[in-house]
Amino acid sequence: MSAGAAHGAGGVARAASALFAADLRRELRTGEALVPMLMFAMIVLVVAGVTFNLPEMGPDDRRRLAPGILWTAIAFAMLVGQARALLVDRDEERWQGLLLSPLDRTALFAVKWLEGLLLGLAVELLLVPLTVVFFDLPPGLHWGQLALALLLGTGGLAALGTLLGSLTTSLGRGEAMLSILVLPVASPILIAGSMTTAKLLAGGTLADASPWPAVLLATLGLNLALGALLFESVLVE
Amino acid sequence: MSERTSSALGRPAAIACGALFLAGALLLLWGAMLYAPTEKVMGDVQRIFYFHVPSAANAMLGFVLAGVAGLAYLATRRSGWDEIGRAAVETGTLWATIVLVTGPIWARSAWGTWWTWEPRLTTSLITWLIFLGAMLVRKVSHNAEQSARLASVIAIVGVLNLPVVYLSVHWWRGNHPMIFKRGAEGALAPEMWTAFVAGMIGVTLMHVALLYAAWRTAQLEDAVSARERLAEHEENGR
Numbered sequence: 102m103s104a105g106a107a108h109g110a111g112g113v114a115r116a117a118s119a120l121f122a123a124d125l126r127r128e129l130r131t132g133e134a135l136v137p138m139l140m141f142a143m144i145v146l147v148v149a150g151v152t153f154n155l156p157e158m159g160p161d162d163r164r165r166l167a168p169g170i171l172w173t174a175i176a177f178a179m180l181v182g183q184a185r186a187l188l189v190d191r192d193e194e195r196w197q198g199l200l201l202s203p204l205d206r207t208a209l210f211a212v213k214w215l216e217g218l219l220l221g222l223a224v225e226l227l228l229v230p231l232t233v234v235f236f237d238l239p240p241g242l243h244w245g246q247l248a249l250a251l252l253l254g255t256g257g258l259a260a261l262g263t264l265l266g267s268l269t270t271s272l273g274r275g276e277a278m279l280s281i282l283v284l285p286v287a288s289p290i291l292i293a294g295s296m297t298t299a300k301l302l303a304g305g306t307l308a309d310a311s312p313w314p315a316v317l318l319a320t321l322g323l324n325l326a327l328g329a330l331l332f333e334s335v336l337v338e
Numbered sequence: 339m340s341e342r343t344s345s346a347l348g349r350p351a352a353i354a355c356g357a358l359f360l361a362g363a364l365l366l367l368w369g370a371m372l373y374a375p376t377e378k379v380m381g382d383v384q385r386i387f388y389f390h391v392p393s394a395a396n397a398m399l400g401f402v403l404a405g406v407a408g409l410a411y412l413a414t415r416r417s418g419w420d421e422i423g424r425a426a427v428e429t430g431t432l433w434a435t436i437v438l439v440t441g442p443i444w445a446r447s448a449w450g451t452w453w454t455w456e457p458r459l460t461t462s463l464i465t466w467l468i469f470l471g472a473m474l475v476r477k478v479s480h481n482a483e484q485s486a487r488l489a490s491v492i493a494i495v496g497v498l499n500l501p502v503v504y505l506s507v508h509w510w511r512g513n514h515p516m517i518f519k520r521g522a523e524g525a526l527a528p529e530m531w532t533a534f535v536a537g538m539i540g541v542t543l544m545h546v547a548l549l550y551a552a553w554r555t556a557q558l559e560d561a562v563s564a565r566e567r568l569a570e571h572e573e574n575g576r
Contacts, residue, residue, distance in 0.1 A: 265495070268491060271484070272475065272478055272479055272480070274478060278474070281474060282471045285464050285465075285467035285471065286495055286503075288464050288503055289499070289502045289505075289506035289507075292506045292507070293506060296510065312509060316502065316506050316509075319502060323498065323499065324499075327495055327498060331412075331495070334487055
């Protein structure tokens with residue numbers, strides 16, 4: 102029986118909340134993960150705008166390009182942010198404390214996943230309006246449905262980033278190694294995210310984008326389950 | 339395992355391995371190059387099919403075996419499972435590489451382009467990248483136990499994501515030749531079926547031989563590492 106189980110569900114929830122609150126306070130104070138993520142996401146948009154020669158494109162071409170660039174920016178920003186956050190944990194030797202804490206590994210995974218998800222959603226709060234402006238997209242979208250698609254896709258990316266980020270951190274490696282491991286496995290999320298977003302940008306709904314929202318949901322469920330089951334194996338020193 | 343036992347087992351096994359590989363290669367070449375008739379539209383380029391499809395099936399076989407071995411290793415922590423997993427990732431990656439070489443050659447002749455982002459080739463590319471990642475993790479890890487544990491995690495994540503990768507890529511694009519579709523134009527003639535089955539058996543025999551050789555190599559690598567650690571320990575103890 103794990104130490105966390107011995108403390109009961111209430112104890113685990115309290116320990117998880119305390120860890121989440123401590124990490125949130127640190128992030129709000131330092132911005133050590135969010136600031137590089139925001140900068141990186143904006144740079145991806147600007148580089149895409151310049152290299153794809155957006156001023157020469159018509160509105161239809163820009164609309165076709167926007168979903169892929171948006172999801173590329175989200176994926177890379179999340180890799181940067183999650184790798185940074187996990188490396189800071191490691192550098193400050195907080196991992197030793199976390200591993201010795203009464204929190205069981207599944208709860209620890211859940212906290213780190215939630216933190217990754219919130220970081221991703223925070224970046225998207227800036228990234229989506231910027232994409233609308235830069236790519237001259239029509240403002241009359243189904244915003245709630247777009248938010249749901251972003252939530253599902255970002256959740257799946259955060260689950261992979263948390264599991265594989267902890268793996269690369271235990272190898273002492275950073276963003277490059279994490280990208281090599283995460284992006285191929287994340288390809289269904291990126292395809293489904295782009296296809297769903299494309300349909301929504303064309304004025305459609307999530308139902309019109311079928312089966313892609315279901316793929317986003319399935320990858321979220323699968324990668325959360327894999328993370329919960331395998332997180333312990335990447336943490337052992 | 340003593341050196342004597344290892345060498346006693348090594349020679350006949352090596353001969354059997356070589357014979358199995360040769361038999362498989364000859365069966366594959368006979369079916370693809372001698373027995374199969376020349377396809378009317380594509381000509382001899384169609385013979386790539388007898389190498390390409392069995393390679394793809396065996397790549398998947400290697401990766402599924404790697405995932406199963408990864409699960410078994412994490413459950414039991416027995417190094418034998420890691421040795422099987424290591425061998426399966428290596429052979430699976432080799433067959434996937436052959437798929438990625440033969441696919442574009444086919445595509446160039448059939449569709450006039452080297453790369454088409456069609457579903458199964460794209461899935462093979464993504465799968466290949468996932469398992470190259472597993473091999474890279476082994477290269478950069480600090481010790482054998484960590485290497486086995488982390489590579490097992492990657493193999494499990496990779497294998498369980500494969501159906502989703504396949505389905506999503508399939509829904510995304512969809513112009514792969516459907517040679518097995520009943521009554522479809524371009525479906526296989528009986529002689530082609532025989533050559534195809536010969537190719538499947540041939541490549542699988544070659545895979546078994548390679549898998550055995552890679553597994554034995556992994557076992558010997560582990561034995562050497564264990565001896566080195568022991569020698570180091572004894573050196574430090576003096």
